[in-house]
Amino acid sequence: MRIFDMHSDLFTDIAWRRNNGEKDVFDRIHYPRLVKGGVDSIICVFWVEPTFRQDPITRFRTIFQLVMEDLCTSKHVNICRSVEEMTKDANSKKINLFLGLEGVSFIEQWGSKTMGTNIETAFYELHEEKVRHAIFAWNEWNFLASGTGSENEPTQYGLTKYGEQAVQKANEMNWILDASHLDETSFWNMHHVSNQPIIASHSNAQALCQHERNLSDNQLKAIAAGGGIIGLNAYSGFVDKVNPTLDRFIDHAAYIADLVGPEYVAFGFDFIDYLSAYNLGAPFSGGTIGLEDVTKIPDLLDRMVARGFSTKEIEGISFHNAYRFIEQNMRL
Template sequence: MKIFDIHSDLFTDVAWRRSQGETNVFDRIHYPQLKKGGVDSIICVLWVEPAFREDPIARFQKLLRHTLDDLRTSKHANVCLTVDDMKNEIFSNKINLFLGIEGMTFLEAWGKDSLDANIESAFEVLHENNVRHTIFVWNEWNALASGTGSEDEPTSRGLTSFGELAVQKANELNWILDASHLDEASFWDMYNATDQPMIASHSNAYALCPHERNLKDEQIKAIASRGGLIGLNAFHGFVDKENPTLERFVDHAAYMADLVGSEHIAFGFDFIDYLSTYDLGGPIKGSTLGLENVAKIPDLLDCMKARGFSTNEIEDISFNNAYRFMESHFKN
């Protein structure tokens, strides 16, 4: 069964390894593991780690350069702009990649005369480099929006006027707007600032795990009401605070399916096992028992079947829902 993972940080590993002199990181390190898990397609993000928050623009530029250099020489990475670019053969030796951003604080130092100009320039440059997705914040607040997990209180919560401009620019370029990491105020501001479907690429149900990174029922319903998509997150802290297990992960899938229908659910695993040896500047270690890495995905599918999900529902959640969302979005 094919898997479409709508949130991956593997570019972080690519950048660290290339900074240490390694090459062909995607092909050597990630491609074999992705194949073991049945992964066919991914949204991969460029994410400035907490360790580099003092100079996010410098780190972002290195991330982008290392990533593009690695993809340029890859035999297995197929960078896509629409579903028409995807290799859909079951036994293809390619992994379809859509490029995204996780946190846009670097915009503040983009180098133009004003933040408005920075937004205009950055979106255009990133678009030229095949980026088609954005999350405005990561455990922070910035000039665009307020997010969850910030070390200090934002000056105000919600989208700023610059955030509204960024939404307009994303809509103009037909990027995917991703609500994961937004706090509630910013979530609703973004929802009201766009008429496009939104995704929450790696968020679970707050009702089952009351963490601020998870979605409350009204947020889940709002995303579904416009034909949006929610990617279930395997990060242990968002699965269960006390006992994060494979079974509990499936609880989130069942809860959302009962609430809005399985057609609005996907996988956004957010696996971090390959980042455990790096000093990223924050406590992101840990795992969900039974779903520690991409190779455990077949076990997840077996568990979902045992819990009563039909073959069609599992296929939709695993791949078809994300594929249909991308197909519809990039035709708008």
């Protein structure tokens, strides 16, 4: 069964390994594991780690260069800007990869004379580099939006005027707007300002696990009503604070499917098993028991069958729901 993972941080691992002199990181390290997990397509994000927040633009450009050098020499990567560019041949031995952004504080330093021009220029130049997805904030508040997990109290909750401009620019360029990591005020602002559906690529149900990164029933309903999609997150802290197990992860799938319909549910695993070795400026550990990494996805699918999900529902959540959303909303 094909898997579409709507959120991965494997670019961070590639950048650190390339910086340490390694080559062909995607092909050597990640490709065999993705194949074992059945992953066909994936949204991978460029993310500036907390330890580099004092100079985010330099770090972003460094990561981007290191990662793109690795991908450009890969035998197994197919970078896509729409479903039309996806490899549909199961024997191609390629992973369909979409480029995204997780936190965009670096755009503030893009180099133009005004903030508005920074946004216009950055979106245009990133679009030319095949980026088609954005999360505005990561555990922070910035010049666009207020996010969850910020160390400092925001000076303003919600989208700023520049955040609204960025939403409009993303709509204009047919980018995917991702509300994961936004606080509730920014979420609702984005929901109302965007004229296109929004997603939460890696968020779970707040009703089952009280965490600010998870979504309320009203937020889940709003995403679905707008034609968006919710990607289920395998990070333990968002699954259950006491007993983060494979079955508890499936509880989130069942809850959201019952609430809004299984056609609005997908996977956005957010696996972090490969990040623990690096000094990123924050602790990164917390795999769900039985779903610690990408190779455990087949076990998840087997357990979903045992829990009563139909073949059609599992195929939708695993791949077709995300594919349909990308097909309808991402354009060249």
